[in-house]
Amino acid sequence: MAEYVTFWFGPRPWGPALQDENEEGLPRVRTKEIPAPIGELCLGCDEAIQEGDYGELVVLGGGTQAAPTAELRPLHRECGLLRGVGHEVGLCNCTNYEGLSLREAAIECDRRWRRRGAFGRYFLRN
Numbered sequence: 001m002a003e004y005v006t007f008w009f010g011p012r013p014w015g016p017a018l019q020d021e022n023e024e025g026l027p028r029v030r031t032k033e034i035p036a037p038i039g040e041l042c043l044g045c046d047e048a049i050q051e052g053d054y055g056e057l058v059v060l061g062g063g064t065q066a067a068p069t070a071e072l073r074p075l076h077r078e079c080g081l082l083r084g085v086g087h088e089v090g091l092c093n094c095t096n097y098e099g100l101s102l103r104e105a106a107i108e109c110d111r112r113w114r115r116r117g118a119f120g121r122y123f124l125r126n
């Protein structure tokens with residue numbers, strides 16, 4: 001039987017955000033661990049997924065309205081965070097990512113966001 005799932009890969013250091021139950025113990029989203037798609041390019045940073053990286057699969061939509069296409073692509077967890085909150089921690093187009101590569105900026109974004117103690121809250125909100 002089909003079900004809604006989120007596919008994730010790699011170690012899982014992001015705390016409660018993607019767990020199968022919310023604070024009230026109710027199902028939030030079913031998650032399924034998959035082997036890390038080593039060598040596939042991350043949708044955020046365009047770098048190959050490596051051993052030890054973690055993230056999830058997201059849908060890359062394309063095609064036309066009459067003939068839409070959908071492709072599952074890996075996204076580093078930090079790269080997803082960078083897109084969501086990069087501006088708030090000074091890592092975005094406004095600052096040209098402080099001269100860092102997108103991957104470096106994503107890892108730095110994760111570090112700054114964790115320092116705020118807000119990492120889990122962001123994902124719980126979404």
Ligand SMILES: [Zn+2]
Nearest residue numbers: 042045076079
């Ligand atoms: Zn990435």
Ligand SMILES: [Zn+2]
Nearest residue numbers: 087092093094
């Ligand atoms: Zn900005």
